[in-house]
Amino acid sequence: xxxxxxxxxxxxxxxxxxxxxxxxxxxxxxxxxxxxxxxxxxxxxxxxxxxxxxxxxxxxxxxxxxxxxxxxxxxxxxxxxxxxxxxxxxxxxxxxxxxxxxxxxxxxxxxxxxxxxxx
Numbered sequence: 353x354x355x356x357x358x359x360x361x362x363x364x365x366x367x368x369x370x371x372x373x374x375x376x377x378x379x380x381x382x383x384x385x386x387x388x389x390x391x392x393x394x395x396x397x398x399x400x401x402x403x404x405x406x407x408x409x410x411x412x413x414x415x416x417x418x419x420x421x422x423x424x425x426x427x428x429x430x431x432x433x434x435x436x437x438x439x440x441x442x443x444x445x446x447x448x449x450x451x452x453x454x455x456x457x458x459x460x461x462x463x464x465x466x467x468x469x470x471x
Contacts, residue, residue, distance in 0.1 A: 358432040360451060362405060363459065364388035370421040372414070382414035383407070384421060386429070406450040407431070417456050426459035 364386035371383045383406065390401045407429055409417060421427070431453040438446050 359430075360433055361428065361430050362386065362388055362451065363426070363428045364405065366421055366423055366425045366427070367404065368423050370418045372418040380411055380414045382409040382418040382421070386427070406448070407453050408434075408450055409453045409456060413456075420458070421456075428455075428457040428459055429453045430455040430457075 367385045367387050369384075373381045373383060375381065386405045386407055388403045388405055390403070392399055392401070429451055431451045434450055434452045436448045436450065440446055
């Protein structure tokens, strides 16, 4: 799989249609957020906790998958966790974790999507 200890697999649904962006150097990046649910039981009642995770996909792969990713699409992401650090306009240090995807697998692929590809 990988020699890195920084390896993650997550499954979830897109919270909105993926954004296709380009860097100043012209590199393609597809950015989207996943809603990932965790279920647990407490006092004989089932509860759900939802986490929202930002995912970035780069290059030609980003351009291809962005065509088919829309709100509600279920996907499995394989990648690594990255951290972005910066200072805001008031000089406060900020930090954000996100997943840099190496692989995106569609989990609820259906005939509708097959027709889009073959058209």
